Amino acid sequence: MDSPIAVIGGTGRVGRLVARQLLARGESVRVIGRSTQRARRHNPPQAQFFAADVRAPATVRTPLHGCSAVVYIVEPGTDDAGPDSPETTLHTGVRHVLDALLATSGSPHFVLVSQRHVTRRDHPMNAYGRMLDWRLAGENAVRSSGLPYTVIRPGWLTDEPGHGHLHLEQGDVGDGRVARPHVADACVEALYSPAARGVTFEMRSEVGPGTGSPPWDELFTGLRADTPTAARAALA
Template sequence: MKYLVIGGTGRTGRRAVDLLRDLGHEVVVGTRRPRDNHSVAVDLASPLDPRLLDGIDGVIVSVEPPVNDAAADAVMNVGIGRLAELAAAAKIPVVLVSQIYITRAAEHPDMAGIIRARGAGEQALRDSGTPYAIVRPSWLTDAPPTGVLFEQGDRGDGRVSRATVARTAVAALLHPESHSRTFELYDGPTPADWPTAFTALTAD
């Protein structure tokens, strides 16, 4: 299978790239600055090449939003919406790495514009009709991975390893039981049985 990881040079995205390649899949890295034949130019703030998803079997999006509210909206809302339309036309799944506090932007006024942009992008993906999973990591760390804890309802707080986020995003991409699910992700005590864990979540 051939997958596109947008943000695949970032601290979480590159882990997802490595995991997919270790599983024997072909991976194209979507980045604003392609470096080799295994990467392609993708700038979510700009119109996308309509052929971007040709030959692609699924997409992971793991990008850091700009700190400027307008720029964050261009990437995390408008850009995700454009990508979702392409994915819907191609009938391929998209896993979006978002964040907690999507429904509680007022609790972090310094990040409220970014959070609202992320939330709008989430909804654009849901509305597109393409298969999707939305992973909402808690505060990110570079600690070694442990297990996973899924929650829904955006009520909690905590931390999660970037390695765990990457593993979860890859699992969501490869297991259709994740489709139409939005969930928060925290470090947990035990490894996940992915199909069972995804099936136990309430669909959107």
């Protein structure tokens, strides 16, 4: 791509894989997170690190300026009264990033890592600071932003190598674990595949022997594009 790609949460366990893959493709990468120490430990020096906090809108404007794409992989806290509450990290933070992107020219692709179960309000995960409700609100902000986007909903994350068979699903009815490397691959591949624009999907990977690289174009082409009705229904 002609301009840098921002990885917000690029010091994290999925984010650092995304940053490395993008660098390997020759991209200019901006890693955004709060801890400089974490960046030093987990990112190669070619990744440009910006200390910024999605809860503080003034801090994200400079690192996002001129980016051709953004991958948002921020981990929330689980206490609705805590400083990292799901509301601030999964909804308000997403809004701050969207506002910064919409204030500049261009139309960057927004890849949001959300989670499976997000439309199932009675799921036990929602007891943690209404995490699922705030994730869904963040998703809906991205879907209605007018920017090209991809919403990725992983199930429970594992640190398996990510070589087992991978399934992309829609409708948020299933369950299952997924390897962090598969999620990182999906974030990166989505940036280069037109079929991955305007879609929301869940991910599940089977632990098993290597099957080679998943056929990403085929997987993305098999997805239904989101419709405004589908996004509204998810809000109910």
